[in-house]
Amino acid sequence: MSSLPYSSRVSSMRPLASDITHWYLADGTRVEILDFLDDHARYLLEIRPAAAFTGPMVVTAMTELITRCGPPYSTLTDNGLVFTTRLARFKGARGGFEKLLAAHRITQKNGRPGHPQTQGKIERFHQTLKRWLKARPLPNTIQELATLLTEFQTWYNTRRPHRSLGRRTPEQAYTALPKATPTSTADTTEWRSCTDTVDKNGKVTLRYAGKLRHLGIGRSHVGTPVLLLIHDRDVTVSNMNTSQIIAEFTIDPTKNYQPKKP
Structure with missing residues (x-):
């Protein structure tokens, strides 16, 4: 010691x-x-x-x-x-x-x-x-x-x-003392996460570039708790109960509504 x-x-x-x-x-x-x-x-x-x-x-x-x-x-x-x-x-x-x-x-x-x-x-x-x-x-x-x-x-x-x-x-x-933080890399793009619940219209919200964006998950997932993993403009949404990926997005900064990738 x-x-x-x-x-x-x-x-x-x-x-x-x-x-x-x-x-x-x-x-x-x-x-x-x-x-x-x-x-x-x-x-x-x-x-x-x-x-x-x-x-x-x-x-x-x-x-x-x-x-x-x-x-x-x-x-x-x-x-x-x-x-x-x-x-x-x-x-x-x-x-x-x-x-x-x-x-x-x-x-x-x-x-x-x-x-x-x-x-x-x-x-x-x-x-x-x-x-x-x-x-x-x-x-x-x-x-x-x-x-x-x-x-x-x-x-x-x-x-x-x-x-x-x-x-x-x-x-x-x-x-x-200063806190040890995650290992940095040359990648300077944004990494973050948030949680939400799919609303009655089949959407969740995400703040991107200072504005709320509405992500279309689908009405079949109404009420589902989800985890959103955000890497710069790319968003992966998974069911928090099963960990299954249910939607993926690439944010279009010019639009509020974001359709999921086919």
């Missing part, structure tokens, strides 16, 4: 760790908690509860996090299907989370099956989280749990010093 003080170390390429754990409501209902933890500073960037997290819900959370904080250099997760399809029975297709990371050139790292030590830091974080929750009455609703988790996030990030961080809080450590 470096003998330099924490503030003098060079920012590493450590990943954004994510995992799903569980807690209980007062009536005994088991619910899930999704969190995103900066592996370098132990800074808790996001924590939220739900009855159960699906792949599309994780994609939405990660998309919001990228919008708010920028894309990380890499991610570290287990092999749950909400994060990766690499151990799925049928090979080849990538899940929504994998497509989102690819669109932002974020390196994806997964722990070895049966080797939870790879996610050791976030597992220890969950121990801290559950000790904190145990000291408080069980919430009656998911919304009450969300309020508790927001309170915990503030306490964990700003009031709890870490010995491994030189007795600094995660917030102090997170803001002390």
Whole structure:
């Protein structure tokens, strides 16, 4: 380990760790908690509860996090299907989370099956989280749990010093060093992503060059949650429930309505 003080170390390429754990409501209902933890500073960037997290819900959370904080250099997760399809029975297709990371050139790292030590830091974080929750009455609703988790996030990030961080809080450590971002290349075209739901007219909207564009997906997909991966003018739209590509577009900047490619 470096003998330099924490503030003098060079920012590493450590990943954004994510995992799903569980807690209980007062009536005994088991619910899930999704969190995103900066592996370098132990800074808790996001924590939220739900009855159960699906792949599309994780994609939405990660998309919001990228919008708010920028894309990380890499991610570290287990092999749950909400994060990766690499151990799925049928090979080849990538899940929504994998497509989102690819669109932002974020390196994806997964722990070895049966080797939870790879996610050791976030597992220890969950121990801290559950000790904190145990000291408080069980919430009656998911919304009450969300309020508790927001309170915990503030306490964990700003009031709890870490010995491994030189007795600094995660917030102090997170803001002390520049963040490692995805590997840059000579390609300077735009890469981004967003989520939407196909409206009653079979369309989704996308802001391009300062204007809202209406993309014609088709009425057969009304109500479908979708992930839009945008590479400059090219847009690929996939079903967030199945990861199937349902439409592709090349944006015409002179028009608001964009028909899909045949």
